Amino acid sequence: MKTIFRRIIDRELPADVIYEDERCIAIHDIHPVAKVHALLIPKKEIPRLSSAEAGDQELLGYLLVVATTVAAKLGIAETGFRVIINNGKDAGESVPHLHLHLLGGEPLGWKHGGSN
Structure with a gap:
C-alpha cells in the first residue's frame, strides 16, 4: 500500500508544492506546528532514517542542501530555521516514508517538534 507521501509524489493526492526536482518534493505541512512548516520528502522510498543504507x-x-533552498524560498533562511527528522513511533513518526520537517518564521522553543 502506498504512503500518503508516495500518493502526493505520484499526484494522486493534492499538496501545496513549494519545490520539486527529480529527487525530492517540498510541500507545506497541513498540520503546521510553527508559522512556517514544510516537509521535504525524497522520491526514493526510505521508511525511516534508521532504514537508510550507505x-x-x-x-x-x-x-539538507535543499532544506536551505526551501528556507530561502520561504523567507526564513536569514532569521533561522530548524530541520527535524522523526525516526520511529516514540519520535512521533506517523508516516513510514523518510521526510524532513523544516520549521521557522518565529522564535522556536522545544515545543516545536513536528509529527507526521
Whole structure:
C-alpha cells in the first residue's frame, strides 16, 4: 500500500508544492506546528532514517542542501530555521516514508517538534 507521501509524489493526492526536482518534493505541512512548516520528502522510498543504507548517503546530504533552498524560498533562511527528522513511533513518526520537517518564521522553543 502506498504512503500518503508516495500518493502526493505520484499526484494522486493534492499538496501545496513549494519545490520539486527529480529527487525530492517540498510541500507545506497541513498540520503546521510553527508559522512556517514544510516537509521535504525524497522520491526514493526510505521508511525511516534508521532504514537508510550507505548508498543513501548522497541523497540524505542532498535533502539538507535543499532544506536551505526551501528556507530561502520561504523567507526564513536569514532569521533561522530548524530541520527535524522523526525516526520511529516514540519520535512521533506517523508516516513510514523518510521526510524532513523544516520549521521557522518565529522564535522556536522545544515545543516545536513536528509529527507526521
